[in-house]
Structures are given as structure tokens and as C-alpha cells.
Amino acid sequence: MILKLLVTRRFAPLFWSQFFSAFNENLVRNMLAMIILFKVGAERAGPLVTLALAAFIAPSLVLSGLGGQLADGHDKARVARWLKLAEVGVQVVAALGYWFDSIVALYAALLLLGLIATLYTPIKYGILPDHLRRDELTAGNALVEGAGFVAILLGLAAGGLTGLEGIPKELVVAELVVVALLCLVSTWYIPGAPSKVPDLRIDRNLFGSTFSLIGDLRRDPRMWVGALGSGWFWLSGSVALVLVPVIVKQQIGAGVEVETAISLFFAVGVGVGALLAGWLCQGRIVLKHAPWSVAAMGLFLLDAGWTTATAADATERVSLSAFLHSGTGLRLVIDLVGLACAGGLFSVPVFSAVQSWAAPERRARVVAGVGVLNAVMMIVGASVTALFQTPWLAVPNPVLLLALGVVNVGAAVYFGRNLPDAAAAAAAYIPVEAAARPGE
Template identity: 50%
Template sequence: MFFSLLRSGRFAGLFWCQFLSAFNDNFVRNLLATLVLFRLGAANAGALITLAIGIFILPSVFLSGLAGELADAHDKARVARWLKTGEIFVQAIAAAGVWFNSLPLLYVALFGLGTIAALFGPVKYGFLPDHLKTDELPAGNALVEAATFLAILFGLVAGALAANKSLPPGAVVVQLMVIAVAAYAASLYIPGKAAAAPGLRIHRNILVSTGELLRELHDEMKLWRPGLAVSWFWATGAVALSLVPVAVRTATGGGIEVEAAISGFFALGIGAGSLLAAELAHGRITLVRAPQAAFGMAFFLGALAVSTYGIAAPHSQATTLAEFLTSGRGIAIGAGIFGLAVCGGLFVVPLFAAIQARAAPDMRARTIAAVNIQNALFMVAGSLATSLLQSRFFGFSEPILLALLGLGNVGAAAWIERAIVRREAKTL
């Protein structure tokens, strides 16, 4: 089914559009993180990296409601083309940031990319049930997630190379603009379909639409509970990705190559877990493995906490990738990150497929938008709480915070088993 979908005109345009956009998003984000981590010093690295994640996520809190209304009220393919046109201009700002080596411009571009990602989310996930059969949804979602995280892998590597000046600024600028144009070109191949709710009134007050969507989601327990589980996953991912780079650098002295490899392990793991989730589903939408996957995330977060605990002796020079991958601690960290990501893919793909299948067709994009708002609120709250716990007021180290996050996933697994899996089994 994977290869059949990739060859299908119903799916291929969206797949490549998402892949290219995700590459650009993560190139800019990792370029910022690498510049902060390796050029501005370790003293402010944790808070500044967390700030970058928060800036990217923040638009989803306020704009997802508007995004859902736009996607339901208009042809989703047309909305995608509007957004990819805007992305070209945002990438021009990012290109200027690279050319002038300006962190403020890169932060502005990151906010713009976060805005486009927030508006595009209901389009891409609402598109899938419109054009795929129900038994194709797990595979379609898995491919979108795999494409996203494969793009993250390439974006992370490219961002690290650009920050390390391995690529000349001119080449980076050309790359940013070419891929932004290619994403727009891919959007031209997304098949159109009549609007799901053509008479829908778009709220001018984005806070009103946001509040209404959250209330409607809460009223539909069969959607709200899986939505809460999905939001927990994204909060876990956002916090883990802000903690691990600093923890690894502190514990091993790893340089830019190590940072890129660690992020690559996570991206590959998410892709592998997403594809495995679809393969295990065999075309069915079932949530019985979600608690097991949450326990798996808890285990690997605990393993990462143990493997990064303790401050290493000062390093006279950065640990190379070869040294990292041949050390016991490096192997343990790499395996922990890959395992965490595989469990994350196994966790989120069936949950999101269930939400798509259960949502009413004329409300599907707005339902997904409401879940995206929840995701953003969870990620922002998690990032702010993490930043506060990292501050001098509490002084929690990154390994301790990873351990606490693992304990949180144990609680999440127990809640999902009780509130979703067992409750839904009784109603069948």
C-alpha cells in the first residue's frame, strides 16, 4: 500500500509538498539551535533553544482555529497553494538571515514558518480522509509522518552544515529559495475537491473560533480523548528535543556532527515507528498498542536520563562523531533516542488515524485544527515549564528533567489504557 499511495495522484502531490516544507522548517530551526549551542555558549543555550521551539509553536495556538475554518470553507488544494506562495517570501527572510548571519532575522523567519505550518496542518491532515479510503488512512498518515521526519533529518544535517560554515552562505540562500519554489510546484499537483462546508462563516476574531473549536472537541469524547493523547505526544517530543542536545553536549562534549547525528537518530526512529504502526495495523484503526508505546517512551526517556547523567570532565576539544559512536555512552544515547522515537511513531499514527476517521466530513479540518490547538498548548506549556525548571530558580539538570518526563509517560500510558482502550472496548 505504501508504494501504491506514493505513485497515486491522490497522494503524491501532498507528500512531496509536505516533505519539502518540513525540510525548510527544520533547516531554519536547526540552524538557529546549532548557532545558539555552539557559538553563544552553554550558559544560555537551554533557554534560547527552548525559546526557538516556542516561537515556532506559538502561531498554532492562535491560528489553528482560523486554519480549520479556511480548510473546511475552501478547496484544500487551493489553500495549500496560497500558503506555499507565502512560504517563498518567508524563506527570503530566512535567506537574508543566513546571508547576514543574523539571529533576529532567523527568529522572524522561524515565526513565519510556524505561522504557515499552523495554517497548513488542517489542510494536509484533513486532505487525507477526503482522498484516501478508511483502510488507507494508517498507511497515508504513516507516510506523511515518515516524510516529515525524513525531511527533519535532512534539514537538521543541512542546518548543522550551514552553522558550521561547511556550506557557503550563497549556496545556503539558493537552497532555501529553490526548495521553497519546489514546495509550491508540488502543491500544484494536489488534487482539488469541493469545499466540505462552503457556506461556513469565517470568524474575524481568531480567539472566538479557537474557543468554539476547543469546546466542540471536548463535547465529542470519542475525539477529545485521543486528541489529548496526541497532544501529550507532541509535548513529550518538544520537551525531549529541547533537553537532549544540551544533555548530550554536557555529558559527552559532542560537537556539531554529534548534535546532527542525535537529531538524525530521532528523525529516523519516528519514520520507522510510523511505518511499523501502519504495517501492524493491516488497514485497521486500532488503539490497543498506544499504552504499550507510551510505556516504551517512558523506558527510553529513563534510559536517556541514566546515560546522560553526571557532568563529564571538561573537554579540550569537541568529541567527534566517530568517537561518540564508538563509546559506550554514545551507543547508549543513540539507542535511547532511536528507541524513544520508534515508540513515538507507534503511539501517534493510530491515534491520529482514529481522529480523522471519526470526525464528521464537514467538520474534519476544524476537528484537526482543534487537536492542533491542543498540541500547541501542550507544547508551549511543556516548553515554558521546562525553561522555568532549567532556570536558576530551580536549577534542574537535563537528565533529571528527562527522568521526570519518563514518569509522566508512565501516567499517560495508564490513563490511555483506562480512559480510551478499555472504555472503547466496552462500547463495542
């Protein structure tokens, strides 16, 4: 099924569009992080790197409602093309920021990319049930999530490499432009998905329309718990990716190559977990293993926190080879890959369930509501983490990892008690018609 989906027009253009989008967002974000980590100074790096994450997800708090309404009220493919055309212009801002080492310009580009991502997310997830059959939906989500994290992996690597000496600036600028053009071209081939409610009016109250989406989710207990599950995955992953690079830089003495490798290991783990979830589900929506996956996330976080808390402070810069051959480095890599893999196993079936429970005429707004909740939870996680990192509190980063692990164990108990079982999920499934799929 996976190979078949990758060569059909009803899925392949969307697959590549979101792949290049994810690559681009993480290229710019890690480019900014490298400039902060190695040019601003270690004492200010933690809060500024955390702020970069907040800048990217902040537009979700304002524009998710608009994104859901645009996707439900218009042809999703057409809206996607206009968004990716605008993204080409944003890349110019990012290129200028990199060329002149301007943190302000890179923050601006990241904020604009977050805006585009907010409007694009309801389209890319809302259009999947329009073009995929019921038995293809979990596999499609697994591919989108898995490929998305491979793109994150590559984007983080490319962004990390921009921090190395000797990399021509012209090459990086060309990369930014080419990626934006590839994203635009692939989006242009997404098959049309006409609106089922073409007379849907856009609510001019952006804040009201955005946060009303959360109220809509809360009216359905299954949808609410599933949305909380999606948000919990993003909160845990984003906070871990904020803490670990700072830890390996400040405490272990890692250089750019280790920072990049850490991000790559995490992205590989999520991709493997997502694809493994698609394989295990075999066209069904299976939620029995989801709470155990969250418990595993907690255990890996606890071990990562303990490993870094008990590690001796480095007295010299550590190379990638030395890091991977050290007990601390190898154990931390195993913990990160395990955390990411467990996260993928949890997020894919939970989000597929939410998609399946949503009525077709409201599906994009449901996806947008999940996006709002994801953003709120990530912002809360990032803000609390940044608060504890400030000089006034100065809580050690390994202790914050330990705390995140403890909270994940508690979250596993919550989801174990509140997520519906597989039979309930299957009974609640809303069938998706298989008619009118171009490019089969």
C-alpha cells in the same frame, strides 16, 4: 498499498508538499539553533533554543481556528497553493537572517513558518480522508508521518551543517530558495477538494474560534482522549529534542556533527515507528498497543536521563566516532531511537482514529483543534522546561529527562484506561466515499 499511494495523484503531490514543508521548517529551526549553540554561548543556549521551539508553535494558539475554517469552507488544495506561495517570501527573510547571522531575522522567519504551518496542517490532514479510501487512511497517515520525520531528519542535518566552518553561504541561501520552490510546485498538483460547507463564515474572533475547537473536541470523549494522545506525543518529543542536544553539548562535549546525528537518530526512529504502525494496522485502526507504546517512551526516557546523569563530564571535544564508540553515546542513541519509534507507534493509530471519528464537514476543524491542543501542550512543555533551565532554578537537564520519563509512565496508565479498544474504534468509523478521485 504504500507503493500504490506513492504513485497516485490523489496522494503523491500532498506527500511531497508536506515533505518539503517539514524539511524547510527544520532547516531554518536547526540553523537558528546552531547559531545559538556555537555563536551565542553555552550559558545562554538552553533557554534560547527552547524559545525557538516556542516561536514556531506560538501561531497555533491564535490561528488554528482560522486554519480549520479556511480548510472546511474553501477548496483545500487552492488554499494550500496560496500558503506555499507566501512561504517563498518567508524564505527570503530566512536567507537574509543566515547571511547576516541575524538571530532576530531567523526568529522572525521561524515565527512566519509557524504561521503558515498552522494554516496548512488542517489542510494536509483534513484532505486525506477526502482522497483516500477507508482502508487506505492509516497507511496514508503513516506515510505522511514517516516521510515527515525523514524530512525532519534531512532538514535537521542540513541545518546542522550550516554550523560547520567552510560551508559557503551562497550554497545555503540557494538551498533555502530551491526548497521553497519545490514545495510550491508540488502543492500546485494536489487535486481539488471542494468544500462541503461553502457558506461557512469566518469567525473574526481569532482567539475565540481557536479555543472553541478544544471545546468541540471535549464534547466527544473518544475524540478528546485521542487528541490528548496526539498532544502528548508532541510534548514528549519536543521537550526531549530540546534537552538532549544541550546535554550532549554541555556535558558530553559534543560538536556540531554529534548534535546533528542525535537529531537524525530521533527522526529515523519516529519514521520507522510510523511506518511500522501502518504495517501492523493493515488498513484497520488498532489502539490496543498504544498505551504500551507510551510506557516504552517513559522507560527509554528514564534510561536516557540516568545515562546522562551518571556520565562523567567531558574534558575535551568529542567527535562523532568517539561518541558512537563510547558506552554512554551508544546507550543514548539506543534510547533516543527507541523513544522515537515508540512515539511513532503511538501517534499514527491514535491520530488516524481521530480523523475517522470526525464528520466530513467538520474534519479540518477537528484536525485544527488537535493542532491547538498539540501547540498548547508543546508550549507548556517548552515553558516549564525553560523555567527549570533558568539560573534561578538550574535543574540539571538529565534530571528533567528523568522527570519526563516518570510522567510518561503515568500517561501510559491514563491512556490504557481511557483509549477505546479496536472494536469501538472500528464501530465508530465514518466511511469515506471513494468517488471522484482524479489521477487514480
